[in-house]
Amino acid sequence: MEKLFFLMFAAVAIASGLAVVTARNPVHSALALIVCLIQVAALFVLLRSPFLAAVQIFIYVGAVMVLFLFVVLILDMRKAVLQAFPPVKKRFVVGVILVLMAQILAFVFVTPMGLSPAGGWEPTVESIGRMLFTKYLFPFEVVSVILLAALVAAIVIAKERR
Amino acid sequence: MSGPDVATFFSPGDFLAILPEMVIAGMACVILMVDLVVPRTKRWVVPALSVLSVAAAAWFSWNLAGSGVSAFSGMFVLDGYAAFFKLIFYIVAVFAVFVSIRYIKTEEIDLGEYYVLMLFSLSGMMIMASGSDLLTIYLGLELASLPVYALVGFLQKSRKSNEAAMKYVILGAFSSAILLYGISLIYGLTGTTQLAAISAALETGAVSGPLFTLAVIMLVAGFGFKVAGFPFHMWAPDAYEGAPTPITAFMAAGPKAAAFAVIMRVFLEGLFPAYDNWQMAIAAVAVGSMVVGNITAIMQTSIKRMLAFSSVGHAGYALLGLVAGSEEGIASVMFYLLVYAFMNLGIFGIIIMMRRDSQSGDQISHYAGLAKSNRLTALAMLVFLFSLAGIPPTAGFVAKFYVFMALIHKGMIGLAVVAALMSAVAAYYYIRIVMLMYMREPEKEFLLASSRGILCVLIIALAAVVALGVYPLTYKPRPARRSAVGQERNEMERWYP
Numbered sequence: 238m239e240k241l242f243f244l245m246f247a248a249v250a251i252a253s254g255l256a257v258v259t260a261r262n263p264v265h266s267a268l269a270l271i272v273c274l275i276q277v278a279a280l281f282v283l284l285r286s287p288f289l290a291a292v293q294i295f296i297y298v299g300a301v302m303v304l305f306l307f308v309v310l311i312l313d314m315r316k317a318v319l320q321a322f323p324p325v326k327k328r329f330v331v332g333v334i335l336v337l338m339a340q341i342l343a344f345v346f347v348t349p350m351g352l353s354p355a356g357g358w359e360p361t362v363e364s365i366g367r368m369l370f371t372k373y374l375f376p377f378e379v380v381s382v383i384l385l386a387a388l389v390a391a392i393v394i395a396k397e398r399r
Numbered sequence: 400m401s402g403p404d405v406a407t408f409f410s411p412g413d414f415l416a417i418l419p420e421m422v423i424a425g426m427a428c429v430i431l432m433v434d435l436v437v438p439r440t441k442r443w444v445v446p447a448l449s450v451l452s453v454a455a456a457a458w459f460s461w462n463l464a465g466s467g468v469s470a471f472s473g474m475f476v477l478d479g480y481a482a483f484f485k486l487i488f489y490i491v492a493v494f495a496v497f498v499s500i501r502y503i504k505t506e507e508i509d510l511g512e513y514y515v516l517m518l519f520s521l522s523g524m525m526i527m528a529s530g531s532d533l534l535t536i537y538l539g540l541e542l543a544s545l546p547v548y549a550l551v552g553f554l555q556k557s558r559k560s561n562e563a564a565m566k567y568v569i570l571g572a573f574s575s576a577i578l579l580y581g582i583s584l585i586y587g588l589t590g591t592t593q594l595a596a597i598s599a600a601l602e603t604g605a606v607s608g609p610l611f612t613l614a615v616i617m618l619v620a621g622f623g624f625k626v627a628g629f630p631f632h633m634w635a636p637d638a639y640e641g642a643p644t645p646i647t648a649f650m651a652a653g654p655k656a657a658a659f660a661v662i663m664r665v666f667l668e669g670l671f672p673a674y675d676n677w678q679m680a681i682a683a684v685a686v687g688s689m690v691v692g693n694i695t696a697i698m699q700t701s702i703k704r705m706l707a708f709s710s711v712g713h714a715g716y717a718l719l720g721l722v723a724g725s726e727e728g729i730a731s732v733m734f735y736l737l738v739y740a741f742m743n744l745g746i747f748g749i750i751i752m753m754r755r756d757s758q759s760g761d762q763i764s765h766y767a768g769l770a771k772s773n774r775l776t777a778l779a780m781l782v783f784l785f786s787l788a789g790i791p792p793t794a795g796f797v798a799k800f801y802v803f804m805a806l807i808h809k810g811m812i813g814l815a816v817v818a819a820l821m822s823a824v825a826a827y828y829y830i831r832i833v834m835l836m837y838m839r840e841p842e843k844e845f846l847l848a849s850s851r852g853i854l855c856v857l858i859i860a861l862a863a864v865v866a867l868g869v870y871p872l873t874y875k876p877r878p879a880r881r882s883a884v885g886q887e888r889n890e891m892e893r894w895y896p
Contacts, residue, residue: 344610371408375417375471379526379538382424386519386542389431390549393512394564398555 243283250276263309271302288362413470416463416477419456419485420525426452427518434511442509446496449514453496453521457489473593474532483733484528484660487740488653492521494744494860495649497852502645502751505848508553516546517649524657531668533582533592536661540578540625543654544571551642551650563641570624570634578621584614585669594669601672612676618665619680625658628718629687632711639707640761644754647703648747651710652740659736663721663729674724682722682814688715689821697828702750702763705828706743709787712825713739716802719818723805731801738786738794738867745860746783748853749776755848766832768841776847777836779861786864788829789822794867 253276256269274297281290369377414421430448437444464482469475495517503509523542530536548571552564586592588611589600600606620631627635639647666677692711699705717739720732753760770777786795799822806815 344613347609372472373534374409375413375474376532376534376538379535379542382519382522383538383542383545385428386516386523386546389512389519390516390546393510393516394549394552394555398508398510 239283243280246276246279246283250280264306267302267306267309270305271298274298274302288365291362408472409470412468413475416466416468416470416475417529418463419459420522420529422452422456422459423518423522423525426455427515427522430511430518431515434515437511443500445511445514446500449496449518450493452518453489453492456525457486460485460489469531471535473595474535475526475529476531477529480664480729480733481529481660484656484736485525487656487737488521488524488528491649491653491656491740491744492517494740494748494856495645495653497856498648498744498748498751499643499645500852501848501850502643502754505754506554506643508555508643513550513553516550520544520546520550520649520654524653527657528660530661531594531664533585533594533597533665533669536665537575537579537582540658540661541575543657544575544625547646547650547654550646551638553643553646554641557641559641560643561641563638567634567638574621574624574631577617577624581614581617581621584610584617588614594665597669598672601670611673615670615673615677616680618670619677619684622658622662622665623684626655626662626714626718627688627707627711628684628714629691629711631684632688632692632714635711636704636707639710640701640703644703644747644751647706648744648751651706651747652743655710655714656736656740659717659732662718663732666721667724667729671724678722678724681718685715685718685722686814686817688712688718689818690715693821693825693828696825699828700763701761702766702832703761705763706746709825709828710743712821713787715821716799716818719814720802720805722814723802723809723811725805725809727801727808728805731798731805734801735798738798738864741860741863741867742783742786742793742795745857745864746780746787748856748860749780749783752776752847752849752853753845755846758846763832763835767835767839769836769845771841772845773847779857780836781833782861782864784829784833786868788826790826792865792868794864797868 250273253269253272257266257273260266260269274293278290278293278298281287281293426448430445430452433448434445460482463477464479466477467479468477470477496514499513503513520543523539523544523546526539527536527543528539530539548564548568551567552560554560582592585597588606589597591597591600623631624634639651642650666681670677688711692708692713692715696705696708696712699708713735717732717735720728720735722728723731750760753765759765766780769780782793786793789795789799791797799818803815803818806812806818
């Protein structure tokens with residue numbers, strides 16, 4: 238049963254991923270990417286990581302993609318679509334990508350990986366929240382300061398001065 | 400599911416350990432609000448509060464310095480090493496505030512957020528110096544650099560400043576991504592982000608192979624960006640030139656020293672068992688930085704660009720101390736960064752004085768004949784330039800000398816020879832400015848924008864550069880890593896006699 242679900246989600250993810258690249262209308266691309274990201278979130282659920290799935294939907298689907306769509310809609314993309322990509326030697330590009338992929342695979346297979354799941358610790362939202370406010374309290378607080386600093390920085394840069 | 404008790408992870412005492420950081424970050428928020436209510440005639444309150452909060456943090460750090468405490472389940476340490484770097488950051492921050500006061504009025508960027516962002520960056524640097532976990536180190540790094548991106552682009556009307564900020568932000572994000580990738584690989588291979596645990600995992604010899612090498616390369620590249628070492632230095636000249644000059648001084652001395660603090664801790668505490676893996680990579684970056692930085696600096700016409708390339712060169716010298724990998728090497732880098740902070744702030748103080756009304760003072764040619772009308776300023780400039788070039792009896796010479804000795808004691812004569820040759824190259828472009836100041840006739844009258852703040856910085860920096868050169872700290876280097884609590888106290892006493 239689980240395998241069936243996996244195959245279903247994976248197939249849709251790949252199909253929508255291809256649609257992102259092949260669609261001519263940027264809005265279609267963005268929508269296809271949303272579908273793809275939701276499928277990946279579903280895969281995270283299958284992997285017993287509901288927190289990661291929720292984060293995936295909140296951040297990627299909710300924030301990043303909406304921003305993307307806004308930009309696409311605000312800028313007039315119809316003209317940009319008509320322009321052809323600059324001529325690139327396809328064979329060269331494919332070659333570089335293949336080499337890089339082979340490299341990553343080689344690294345992954347050659348290096349012994351001693352990964353074992355943390356014993357007795359389930360990545361639920363509750364346990365992650367608990368960790369954030371106990372073991373990772375300090376980094377958590379630092380992140381809040383970073384966000385504040387980023388806010389101040391962004392406002393200072395963008396605000397019109399007298 | 401009920402997790403372990405809170406007390407296993409941190410105790411109330413842990414908050415005492417981060418008191419200086421909390422003071423700085425908290426005061427940054429307070430100043431942000433004070434700035435809104437301060438009338439235009441009392442603008443001095445904002446920089447005064449900034450300096451006061453740094454002083455308060457310094458006082459807390461002083462009292463906490465010897466404790467050797469490790470807080471928040473080993474994510475944050477207070478050892479002599481961290482305390483020393485925090486001392487450098489406090490000096491840099493206070494100096495940067497002092498030299499800014501008049502400058503930001505001239506440039507019409509007199510906003511309270513200027514100091515607030517500086518304080519946020521300072522708190523980030525302090526977390527970097529104390530971080531003993533890759534997670535805290537990374538977050539400190541982000542907190543230290545994010546405000547600086549905005550500060551570089553603070554001159555809203557200057558295209559150059561905007562462009563510099565843009566470049567800096569994009570390359571900074573890029574380098575952070577590389578660094579994070581390296582960190583995540585280390586985490587995947589060792590199962591921990593704590594430096595001590597990483598070191599223990601490496602010592603078992605179970606972690607090796609190309610993936611580990613890749614992780615090390617990513618870390619070297621990521622940190623290389625942050626210290627502007629060759630070949631990751633391309634952002635530095637543009638960012639240094641476009642930024643408001645006090646910010647150039649701040650970022651060349653502060654965040655850079657913080658990045659060095661982190662590099663030395665990560666490589667000498669966390670990755671020390673893999674010394675053979677990273678030593679060559681760091682040595683290559685160091686030699687590249689010295690050669691490219693110093694030779695490119697010769698060709699510059701803008702003094703800020705020249706100092707940017709010279710700082711690339713200086714990063715190369717400091718990295719050599721890391722290559723040596725010995726206790727002496729660590730101590731030499733620490734001393735180097737302290738001296739660099741003084742001479743850097745000093746020379747930028749003079750460059751800031753040259754900025755007045757319509758006079759930009761950015762070009763090297765602007766300094767022609769300075770000695771005729773402003774004898775003392777030219778003399779101060781001469782001392783700072785001699786120190787940057789490493790000519791005795793200035794502190795710059797002693798700093799370089801310690802680094803070279805650390806190399807020689809480890810038998811790395813070749814590297815020491817290259818470094819000495821490159822400082823001869825560097826002497827050319829530093830002394831060229833001295834020649835311009837003393838041998839040429841001035842083209843027009845000089846108008847110096849001196850202020851009490853800048854004069855104060857110049858006098859202290861000058862005194863430090865001469866004093867540390869004539870009477871160098873007579874110390875026997877003590878390692879930052881694995882030192883016991885009692886030794887920390889000794890170290891502190893040695894640094895603050």
